Amino acid sequence: MGLRPRMAISDIEVIAPHFKRRLSGVTSTVVQLIPKQLEAGVKISTLGPGLPDDLPKLRYRDLLQCWVRPSSGKKRIWHARRNIEMVAGIFLRDVLRMPMKLVFTSAAQRNHTDFTKAMIRRMDGVIATSGRSGAFLEVPHTVVMHGIDTTLFHPPRTNDDLFSASGLPGKYAIGCSGRIRHQKGTDLFVDAMIALLPHYHDWTAIITGRVTAEHEGFHAELEERIAKAGLTDRIVFLGEVDDVKLWYRRFSLFVAPSRNEGFGLTPLEAMASATATVTSDAGAYAEMNVSGSTGMIVPAGDGDALRNAIEPYLADPGRAKRHGENALAHVTTHFEIGGEVKGVSAVYEATLAGER
Template identity: 50%
Template sequence: MSGPFLDPAEILVVAPNFKRRLSGVTSTIVQLVPLQARSLGIVAFGPGLPDTLPKLRLRDLPTLFRTPSGRPFRIWHARRNVEMLPGIVMRDVLRMPLRLVFTSASQREHTGYTRWLIAKMDAVIATSTRTSAYLKVPSTVVTHGIDQTRFRPPEDRMEARRALGLDPALRTVGCFGRIRHQKGTDLFVNAMIDLLPSRPGWQAVVAGRATEAHGAFLADLRARVDAAGLSERIRFVGEHTDIENWYRALDLFIAPQRWEGFGLTPLEAMSCGVPVVASDVGVFSDVVAAGTGAIVPADDLPAMIAESAAFMDDAARLEGAGLAAHEHALARFPLEREAAEIGAVYEALWTSEKSEGSNRIRR
């Protein structure tokens, strides 16, 4: 099934995605655009997106030279450098009636080039207060939300495991995301090698993709698991577009990142009723509230092992934290809240007096 193609005159917002590989940014676009499209003429543009999303076709790009219906300009909402630059060219060189919004999730000092790009934006969104602190321009903080119709607890976790070919009788701990040193996948694997031999009622799942550059890293992890005799209980299952089904199979989620901009995986797990042990990076300490899991120092394997063991060895605590995690995610991180706050940024641009008759406004 192909997604709808809007009349170009009705397109008010373009959400470009210029990266084919699955990432947190891609996941955000995939979740947000369908919800935003219920009340806004928004389309995605670029490769690597589901066919069901409303999209801008390449052949329709020239129509962006015309002013949209009912608004003085369209909005180009970029989330990466590679998407900001084309927006600047279209607005400032080709003189298309566009205004540029950028969402930043990075929690580190930007390069000079990135600072230059960001300074050209008409509005900037930061995904957290920590992210905002690294920006040299004013920003609006909009934390991510989760599609809670997609990420929801299962009716039966044992059946969820059976459907995925996992041992349904074993409680399951998982670590999802790209497989690389920055993501701390080795910390998770080392923790499981330490914990599982004395806990026969548990198994572990690593879901995610290792790019060619990180192939040796993955091979080393597999070798460690094999040497520990745990290849049947620590499973590497690859990358999945239906990752919500894998969350539903879990009893505990580990987010072992050494560095992270925002990080959606703890929120996705919590929305599925799974407690989280997470490194103190990104916004994890803001997301994982008391009673929903635990925060450990980044790159601290002994702390990760200790907190994971505390949940694995206490069924009542594990169940209670899962229920609390789900309630917390429902209350604080609905996708509808994120969409509404982003919509308010768009509306502020459209209604700003400065945006009328000027090529660019600064925020």
């Protein structure tokens, strides 16, 4: 896509601030959701750095015009997803007295700090991205789980979508995607592969994702373990790839071994690509994966359980194919991004109507 024309501030009814330059799970959510909200008629614009040029953007100086309501006559929605964005919204509404309603989406699955709780209590509407994250909220809220754009994430369609087109060894690929760090459980995946791949010669393990400076030592240690096991050509770090969607289609099995997560979109992205998944129970994984049907779920941080859940798929690639087909049907039925758009819009409407 090219640059999207800037929207007139008088037309904008929802502002989605994004006050973080680096890629994160929140970024992925915004990038996928906002185009679908626009298609559904939501008059929404982003504000802040770190987002693609094809999303509508406000300039910070445009906020000076927010004392005037949009042409619809409604108050604007300020949809925050981080603490700093809640702070900014409270300042605009309560200090500058701009006609705004504040909505916050919470993905955290931990007890909030007193500061965060105080800000959440000042929101006009609150969304939890899963039942588990909602359990940590002390205010009325609506659960709206993230969805996936199945026009972007889809099963293999061409020969290039097949693992054989990668030029890497083996008949089947088992993948793990995400930032390379302890929190994501990359080491648990590597240890499982070191234990299993010597017994299953048709499989190659692929790890995609960025290594930030503070985790370079962690990454180097993993590469050293792999080299000592003599598996350098079968456990491959690709780094941050240009198009991870292609790799989801090439994987026969996807593993999400996170020790903790906010929500965690990667299993849904893999499932929409007709790829079976083995996940921990971190984040919302247990609410999206169906153990024994679309994949398997294991306790977060349990390396032995992870290895034992993966092995039946390596021993029987047909099981991976069957569960991948089930995963595609499950996502199509329950996790289409259109459902998320409708759920978020319902919260906007209730918030404007004065309901929590």
